[in-house]
Amino acid sequence: MRRKKEKLTAGMFLIYAALILWSLTTIYPLIWILQNSFKDRKQILSNSFSLPLGDMFTLANYEKALNKFNILTAYRNSLAVSCSVCIAVIILAGLAAYALVRYRFPGCGLIQSLVVGAMMFPAFSTIIPVFRMEHAWGLAGTNEVPTALLACILPQIAGNLAFAIVVLSGYMKGLPVELEESAYMEGARAGQIFFRIIMPLTKPSFATVGIFSFLWSYNDLFTQSFFLRLPKQRSITFLLNEISGKQGTDYGLMAAAVSLIVIPLLLVYVCLQKYIIRGMTAGAIKG
Numbered sequence: 001m002r003r004k005k006e007k008l009t010a011g012m013f014l015i016y017a018a019l020i021l022w023s024l025t026t027i028y029p030l031i032w033i034l035q036n037s038f039k040d041r042k043q044i045l046s047n048s049f050s051l052p053l054g055d056m057f058t059l060a061n062y063e064k065a066l067n068k069f070n071i072l073t074a075y076r077n078s079l080a081v082s083c084s085v086c087i088a089v090i091i092l093a094g095l096a097a098y099a100l101v102r103y104r105f106p107g108c109g110l111i112q113s114l115v116v117g118a119m120m121f122p123a124f125s126t127i128i129p130v131f132r133m134e135h136a137w138g139l140a141g142t143n144e145v146p147t148a149l150l151a152c153i154l155p156q157i158a159g160n161l162a163f164a165i166v167v168l169s170g171y172m173k174g175l176p177v178e179l180e181e182s183a184y185m186e187g188a189r190a191g192q193i194f195f196r197i198i199m200p201l202t203k204p205s206f207a208t209v210g211i212f213s214f215l216w217s218y219n220d221l222f223t224q225s226f227f228l229r230l231p232k233q234r235s236i237t238f239l240l241n242e243i244s245g246k247q248g249t250d251y252g253l254m255a256a257a258v259s260l261i262v263i264p265l266l267l268v269y270v271c272l273q274k275y276i277i278r279g280m281t282a283g284a285i286k287g
Helices: 010-036 041-046 060-068 071-102 108-118 127-137 145-172 177-185 190-201 203-218 221-227 236-246 251-286
Strands: none
Touching: 010 251, 041 251, 060 071, 060 251, 071 108, 071 145, 071 190, 071 203, 071 236, 071 251, 108 145, 127 145, 127 221, 145 203, 145 221, 177 190, 190 203, 203 251, 221 236, 236 251
16 A cells, blocks of 8 residues: 655654754765865865865875875774674674573573673773783783784773673564574574574674674774784774874875775765664664
8 A cells, every 4th residue: 555645744844954954064074074185285274165176186195195104004903803803792792692581590690780780881991900911911012913903802892792792682582482492392402593593583683783893893092002002003093093193284184094094984884874773773672
């Protein structure tokens, strides 16, 4: 059946107008940065709001950003850290959430309370003991890139687990137990049930957890500044912080660096936002 067209009332018109204005205030600064990344410093100071057309257009800012600051190496380090954190959080949080939801064992309620309580502690409250512990293990403070990246990955995994377990637990509670009981009757083991039944049914929440873990790890300048100190170890956000500190007056270079770092991440978020919304709403309703 065809849905009836809803009439646009005065209240709805005001709401849409307010949302459009708000979206413009959010989107236009990104457009402004992108268009100024194709101008030199003098043109930015004199014509910052004009489009980079004709003689005003230049790629010198991007060439300088790529050649002088080695952004590709920083991208490699950031992707290695963020992807590792994302995969580890998905697997560990999924197994933990499944155990807390489906099994009853001594201390189960206490563990659930500790998981929720862990979300209350910010990263800067634990970074010193974590750094000292990893330094004693021989991970932190080394010159080797893989070891330094591992030292950064471990605390980021721990920092994302509590949120991931809460989201996945809320979704798994709504799954019918009969599916697992039928699998048990067919001889399936717990691991097979989790990977072949639970994970496919929980895709929206797993996608939400993975995307948020990736974004938080990608943007975590605080942890990365402790463990990735050498130039060959630095991540993309740490590099942007360095560029803004040393080249703060070179607005064209700053705009190009921000465009290279932020805009690809925004495109990923826009393409995957439906999975984020679906996973968060499903977990909230079923939890």
